[in-house]
Structure formats: C-alpha cells, structure tokens
Amino acid sequence: MNLQLENKLVVITGSTSGIGKGIAKSFLQEGAKVIVNGRSSTRVEETVAELSGFGKVFGIAADVTDAKEAALFIEQAKSYGQVDVLVNNMGVFEVKGFEEVTDEEWMHYFNANVLSAVRLARAFLPSMLEQNSGRVLTIASEAGVKPLPQMIPYSVTKTALISLSRGLAELTKGTNVTVNSVLPGPTWTEGVEGYMVGAAKAENEDLSTFTENYFKKNEPTSLIQRFATVEEVADSVVFLASGKASAINGTAQRVEGGIIRSL
Structure with a gap:
C-alpha cells in the first residue's frame, strides 16, 4: 500500500529512543524526510547516524519543554521547509504517590506533556491550514482514558492531550488537514x-x-x-499521517491491546 508520504517533511519530538525513534524509522521507510529531536546533542547525532540508512533524516537538539528552546527548535525546523506532519511524542512520567507530588511537579508535568504540544501545534498548524494539507499526531496514552493511580499527574496530562487534539481537529473542519491522538498501552x-x-x-x-x-x-x-511492539505503535501513527487516512480526524486511536474495557 502506497501511503503517499514520499518527501513529506515530518517533525517528531522526543525521538532519540523508544516509540519516538520507532516512529521516525517507520516514516523514513515510507520515503518521508524526518527531523528527529532530543535534549542531548550527542543522542540526536547518534540517532541521525543510526537512522540515516533508512532515508533522509535531520537532527535538532532542543528541550521543547522550555519555551525559548522550543521557539529556536521551531525556527530551525521551518528552515528545512514546509512541515507536513507534526508528531508530538515527547513526554515525562514517574511512578509516585499522589500525596507526594508537589505543585511544582504538577506544573512541570503540564509544561512538559501539554504545553510542549501546544507550542508546536500553534507553530505548525496554521501553515498546514493555509496550504490545505497536513497532519498533527499527538502521542497520548491509554492512561488518558483509564487513569493509573500510581501515575496520576501523567494520566491527567494525557487526558488533556486527548482533549487538545480533539479541539484542534475542530479547527480543521472542511480542510484536508487532520488532527488525531494515539493512545499506546504498555x-x-x-x-x-x-x-x-x-x-x-x-x-x-x-x-x-x-x-x-x-x-x-x-x-x-x-x-x-x-506488550505492544514499538513497530506496532509506530505503524499506526504513520498510517494516520498518510494519504490513506484522510477521513480519520478528531479521533483518539487506541493501540493498547484492548486494555480499555469500553465501547
């Protein structure tokens, strides 16, 4: 199946390891150009070297949880051309008792998991709407629907990301731009x-x-x-970003193996 992603420019935050790197690899295998991101310049360079055999990949080291660094990241990403696909993957989590989480830690969760996605969507979505083409994918979690008691701040921010994605999708009405969230499980x-x-x-x-x-x-x-494999999650993201998924918009796509027991 031709997913119509050849030469599309894809930005993926938090993509030097795990699901993010898997998503980058899957896009490259479909012929897309990919910008990988992480906080460590060394890790970014290593990821670029590792993935370069699969296609055209660029690296930008930046902490997108920081507003100033995020602004520089956005400016540099735009220098590579029109961004066709944004994947908000970066996120933080910790197993910790609810009563032990301070106000400062709650604010860090929102800044890292939610505001980083807000900043990048605010930067790239308008130009997608202007050219009437584009995809925004946000990696949420099954915890956004089935909150985990040992990770309540994480769960709350993932719920916020699902809502953010649906709200942004409403802005795309009548266009060829789509916004969806993806909910991986373990x-x-x-x-x-x-x-x-x-x-x-x-x-x-x-x-x-x-x-x-x-x-x-x-x-x-x-x-x-x-456990789901990284490839299973990555391939779901890539399909939603493809030209074959134009009618899928405003959804929270579950890739959690049926953990959420609901219709």
Missing part, C-alpha cells in the same frame, strides 16, 4: 525492558515468566496479554 521499549529485567531479577523469576505474569496480575483486561 509498549516494549528499552526503558521498559530495563525495568522488567530488574523487577524479574528481584522476584527471582526469568524474564519471560515475569512478563507473562505481569499482564495476568496488572493488566487482566488486556486482550492481547502482551
């Missing part, structure tokens, strides 16, 4: 693997047994009873 990234290896060792279990039991104990409503 996904096997480098970070998750490191956590699971350590947790399995602490329980004196082999990794495969511990992982299988994790879903039985912690995610019993999962219909696939396993």
Whole structure:
C-alpha cells in the first residue's frame, strides 16, 4: 500500500529512543524526510547516524519543554521547509504517590506533556491550514482514558492531550488537514525492558515468566496479554499521517491491546 508520504517533511519530538525513534524509522521507510529531536546533542547525532540508512533524516537538539528552546527548535525546523506532519511524542512520567507530588511537579508535568504540544501545534498548524494539507499526531496514552493511580499527574496530562487534539481537529473542519491522538498501552521499549529485567531479577523469576505474569496480575483486561511492539505503535501513527487516512480526524486511536474495557 502506497501511503503517499514520499518527501513529506515530518517533525517528531522526543525521538532519540523508544516509540519516538520507532516512529521516525517507520516514516523514513515510507520515503518521508524526518527531523528527529532530543535534549542531548550527542543522542540526536547518534540517532541521525543510526537512522540515516533508512532515508533522509535531520537532527535538532532542543528541550521543547522550555519555551525559548522550543521557539529556536521551531525556527530551525521551518528552515528545512514546509512541515507536513507534526508528531508530538515527547513526554515525562514517574511512578509516585499522589500525596507526594508537589505543585511544582504538577506544573512541570503540564509544561512538559501539554504545553510542549501546544507550542508546536500553534507553530505548525496554521501553515498546514493555509496550504490545505497536513497532519498533527499527538502521542497520548491509554492512561488518558483509564487513569493509573500510581501515575496520576501523567494520566491527567494525557487526558488533556486527548482533549487538545480533539479541539484542534475542530479547527480543521472542511480542510484536508487532520488532527488525531494515539493512545499506546504498555509498549516494549528499552526503558521498559530495563525495568522488567530488574523487577524479574528481584522476584527471582526469568524474564519471560515475569512478563507473562505481569499482564495476568496488572493488566487482566488486556486482550492481547502482551506488550505492544514499538513497530506496532509506530505503524499506526504513520498510517494516520498518510494519504490513506484522510477521513480519520478528531479521533483518539487506541493501540493498547484492548486494555480499555469500553465501547
């Protein structure tokens, strides 16, 4: 299937590892040009070198949670040409008791997870509307619909991102621009693997047994009873950004294996 993404310019925040890097790779494999981003210039350079074999990739090191750095990032991204696809992927999370989270930490969550997406959408959506073509994808989470008690600030900000995406989609009415959010569930990234290896060792279990039991104990409503792969999430994002998904707008696309038990 030709997804009609050849030579499209794609911006992906937080794309030096995990789901973000997987999304970058999938876009490159479809012939798109990709701008990868991370806070560390070294990590950005390493990612560019790693992905350059798949297509044309550029790197911009910037902390998009900081308003000034975000402005510089936007200016530099625009220097590469008209941005056709924006993927707001950058986000932070921490497992912490609700009563322990300070006001300052709450504000950091909103600035990092929500305002970073607001800043970039505000910068790139108007030109998409002007040229009557473009895609905005925001990586939310199943936690935005099924809040996690051990990660309440994260869950609340992911709910906000789902609302933000729907609100922005309303601005695209009657155009060829679409805005959607994507809700991954537990996904096997480098970070998750490191956590699971350590947790399995602490329980004196082999990794495969511990992982299988994790879903039985912690995610019993999962219909696939396993972690999603980075590629599965990335391919869903790429399809929504494609010319084949023009009629999909204003949705919160679940890629969480059926954990959310609702219609």
